[in-house]
Every structure is written in C-alpha cells, then in structure tokens.
Amino acid sequence: xxxxxxxxxxxxxxxxxEDGVRQGWHERNGGNLTYRxxxxxxxxxxxxxxxxxxxxxxxxxxxxxLKGEYFISTGSGMFLxxxxxxxxxxxxxxxxxxxxxxxxxxxGLENGGKPTSEFPTHFMNHSIRKEKxxxxxxxxxxxxxxxxxxxxxxxxxxxEVFTRMLWKSATECCVxxxxxxxxxxxxxxxxxxxxxxxxxxxxxxxxxxxxxxxxFVSGPSFDIAxxxxxxxxxxxxxxxxxxxxxxxxxxxxxxxxxxxRQIGKEFGVTLNEDVLNYGRDYIDEYADDFK
Ligand code: 2HA
Ligand code: ZN
Numbered sequence: 001x002x003x004x005x006x007x008x009x010x011x012x013x014x015x016x017x018e019d020g021v022r023q024g025w026h027e028r029n030g031g032n033l034t035y036r037x038x039x040x041x042x043x044x045x046x047x048x049x050x051x052x053x054x055x056x057x058x059x060x061x062x063x064x065x066l067k068g069e070y071f072i073s074t075g076s077g078m079f080l081x082x083x084x085x086x087x088x089x090x091x092x093x094x095x096x097x098x099x100x101x102x103x104x105x106x107x108g109l110e111n112g113g114k115p116t117s118e119f120p121t122h123f124m125n126h127s128i129r130k131e132k133x134x135x136x137x138x139x140x141x142x143x144x145x146x147x148x149x150x151x152x153x154x155x156x157x158x159x160e161v162f163t164r165m166l167w168k169s170a171t172e173c174c175v176x177x178x179x180x181x182x183x184x185x186x187x188x189x190x191x192x193x194x195x196x197x198x199x200x201x202x203x204x205x206x207x208x209x210x211x212x213x214x215x216f217v218s219g220p221s222f223d224i225a226x227x228x229x230x231x232x233x234x235x236x237x238x239x240x241x242x243x244x245x246x247x248x249x250x251x252x253x254x255x256x257x258x259x260x261r262q263i264g265k266e267f268g269v270t271l272n273e274d275v276l277n278y279g280r281d282y283i284d285e286y287a288d289d290f291k
Pocket of ligand 1: 029030031032077116117118142189190
C-alpha cells in the first residue's frame with residue numbers, strides 16, 4: 001500500500017459517501033459525514049499526513065472528551081458526489097488540539113477549504129454520543145432525506161409523534177431505533193444554535209430530524225449509522241405513501257402499541273417507554289387541531 005486510499009478506514013468512509021449519493025440524499029453540497037478515528041487508524045494514515053499541518057482554527061465550541069482526537073470530515077461546500085472521484089480535494093483529516101477547542105487539517109483538501117459547515121454540530125454531538133455510549137459511537141452523519149423532510153410539513157414536530165409513526169410504518173423499525181427519533185424545529189444551519197438544539201436531542205436519541213432540512217444520525221460504525229439513516233428514511237417513505245393513498249383520511253389499520261411492545265420483548269430491545277406511554281398518534285394530534 002503506498003497511499004492513504006489503501007487504508008481500510010478511508011475506503012470505508014469514501015464508500016459511505018457513495019452509498020448516500022446513490023440513495024439521492026446528497027444533491028449539490030448537501031449533507032456531511034464525520035468519523036472519530038481509532039488510534040491505530042490514525043497511525044495507519046499518519047505516513048500520508050501533510051509535512052506541515054494547517055493552522056489551528058478555533059471552533060467556537062469546546063469538548064474535554066475530544067481533546068487530541070482525529071476526525072475524518074467532508075469539506076465545507078464540497079459535493080459528496082465528488083468524494084470517490086477526488087477524495088484528496090473533497091475530504092480531510094483534522095486533529096483536535098489539547099484544549100479541545102480548535103482543529104487543524106493534517107491531510108486532504110489539497111486545493112484548500114475547511115471541514116464541513118456543520119462541524120461545530122458534529123463535534124458537539126460526537127462529544128455527547130461518545131459520553132453516552134462510553135466511547136462506542138464514532139460516526140455522525142447528516143443527509144437530506146426527502147421523505148423525512150416531507151413528513152416535517154405534515155406531522156406535528158414532536159419526537160413522540162414522529163417516532164410512533166415511524167415505528168408503525170414497518171414491523172422492524174422499532175428494533176432498529178428502539179430509543180426513538182428526536183425532532184429539532186426549523187433553524188439556521190451551520191451555527192452554534194442548531195448545534196446546541198441537536199445536542200439536546202442526541203442526549204436522548206441517536207437520531208434527530210431537522211425540520212424542513214433533513215436527518216442527523218450517530219452510530220458506532222459506518223454500517224450502523226448508514227443503516228439507521230436508511231431505515232428512518234424508508235419508514236418515512238412508507239408513511240408518505242400510505243398517507244398519500246388515503247388522501248388525508250386516517251389509515252384503516254396500523255401496528256398497535258401492543259404489537260410494538262410484543263416485538264420489543266421478542267427481539268430483546270428496550271423501547272423508549274416515554275414514546276409508548278405518549279399514547280397519541282398523529283391523527284389524535286390532528287383531532288385537537290380541528291376541534
Ligand atoms: O453541508 O447539508 O446542513 C451542507 C449541509 C448543511
Ligand atoms: Zn444539510
């Protein structure tokens with residue numbers, strides 16, 4: 001192996017970008033992906049690092065538990081469709097300083113640039129997910145998933161309502177995201193406010209919907225994070241199709257709360273009881289609106 005693209009973690013990262021593009025989730029520069037590297041992966045990549053790293057750049061956010069970590073990140077304004085064609089110009093590896101408040105580019109973005117515009121949100125969410133999962137979570141992924149976005153125009157923007165609808169869209173959804181899905185109201189992307197609001201959701205959930213924008217997920221590996229994005233988006237697609245078929249009328253039948261509990265028990269997953277106890281589906285929420 002004589003270049004960084006023979007390193008497994010880089011190949012897997014690039015493939016995940018391709019997989020998202022193939023799904024149609026990354027128009028233009030939409031979406032971003034960051035990965036917190038294992039020490040041995042950093043060492044595998046180190047021979048290919050820049051002789052002189054970039055300048056330290058303050059992030060405006062800080063995390064004690066990410067001091068000295070290395071991340072692979074998509075570049076700000078870069079198109080995910082270009083990642084597999086010219087990775088060295090589309091993605092980068094950044095090192096976090098010993099204060100946990102600045103990064104510098106050590107590899108990639110050879111034509112200039114900086115990590116994703118959502119880096120502050122990714123960084124703060126890495127911190128929370130690292131803490132909540134005792135170091136297991138390494139991936140944060142944001143995509144513009146059309147059916148999830150469409151549903152944010154239709155369902156009340158409540159985690160419980162969205163989670164119940166998505167759980168009930170297909171039998172195995174509650175096994176894939178038993179903790180549920182958070183919802184962040186419309187916010188300006190890329191700033192500290194959306195970072196904070198998303199963090200609040202990621203304390204409880206491993207995925208958060210951004211109203212009229214897309215979906216944000218975390219996971220221990222590319223497969224699990226991508227699979228979570230895919231499952232939630234597909235659940236939203238089924239919901240959109242079913243709601244379209246009824247022309248706005250209530251669905252004739254659905255998976256019941258008891259069915260969900262039964263699946264939880266059989267598959268040995270701990271379901272978010274708050275979501276089950278909420279007890280109200282989207283249609284009950286609408287009933288209130290029309291009183
Ligand atoms: O990277 O998707 O939310 C472009 C975006 C910002
Ligand atoms: Zn976006």
